Amino acid sequence: MISTVKNISLFSILDILVVAFIFYKGYMLMKETRGIQLLKGIVLIFALIPISQLLNLTVLNWILNKTITIGVLTIVIIFQPEIRRALEHLGRTAFVDKHIFEDEEIMEKVITEIVNAVEILSKSRTGALIVIEQKTGIGEIIKTGTELDSVISAALLENIFVVNTPLHDGATVIRNDRIIAAGCFLPLSNNDVISKKLGTRHRAAIGITETSDALTIIVSEETGTISLAMNGRLIRNYDKDKLKKILVQIIKRRQNKKTTLKGRIKSWIKPENNNL
Structure with missing residues (x-):
């Protein structure tokens, strides 16, 4: 039982590290591009949701929640250049490529x-x-x-x-x-x-x-x-x-x-x- 708990803890730590690494790499790829400004806007929307609930701003809360509902599709469209750049970067570093000069x-x-x-x-x-x-x-x-x-x-x-x-x-x-x-x-x-x-x-x-x-x-x-x-x-x-x-x-x-x-x-x- 103790061994299982330890294994779960280790996998949980690994899970957190992997997710943190992915977010870090994503941030570095978007750094100094227009994407970082869009990211700030998305973070602001998430921050406004609990605030609108706390202040009982019903209409604002409804709009923000609807925005989040279609958020995945919106993010793909908005961040298309950054996503493409990230995938190209991953492709360049993940596989064995051709030699540039043999001599x-x-x-x-x-x-x-x-x-x-x-x-x-x-x-x-x-x-x-x-x-x-x-x-x-x-x-x-x-x-x-x-x-x-x-x-x-x-x-x-x-x-x-x-x-x-x-x-x-x-x-x-x-x-x-x-x-x-x-x-x-x-x-x-x-x-x-x-x-x-x-x-x-x-x-x-x-x-x-x-x-x-x-x-x-x-x-x-x-x-x-x-x-x-x-x-x-x-x-x-x-x-x-x-x-x-x-x-x-x-x-x-x-x-x-x-x-x-x-x-x-x-x-x-x-x-x-x-x-x-």
């Missing part, structure tokens, strides 16, 4: 070509948007542009972004050691926290990293500033050496990331540093 020498060469092109584009203040696909496939993005399937070279990347050429206005997508497509359209981020000083190019760069694990390099047309977007965050003011170093670190870390159950659980509990 470190090829990876170094690819990154060198990219940063050389970015440096020249920055000096000439030519706007550029380069997406490096990682373990999450972005085939739907590739289909919006012109498929190339070309060998990566700094010269080709420079030519793609020459102003008034057919492919310059859009994103170029890189997969492994190939330029897969150019002139691609990216989803714009709806994050209200993003600085109003940043234009559509930067908002698009952040948008694709909110729905995938892709890395996006941006060159500002106005200032020539080099930025890197990852996991919905944007870090600015990179130079050639700093950009190459961080790209190598990120790709190597993801390439060598454990895919065992223990490794996956660890990645859920302690996700990659969004601040790079």
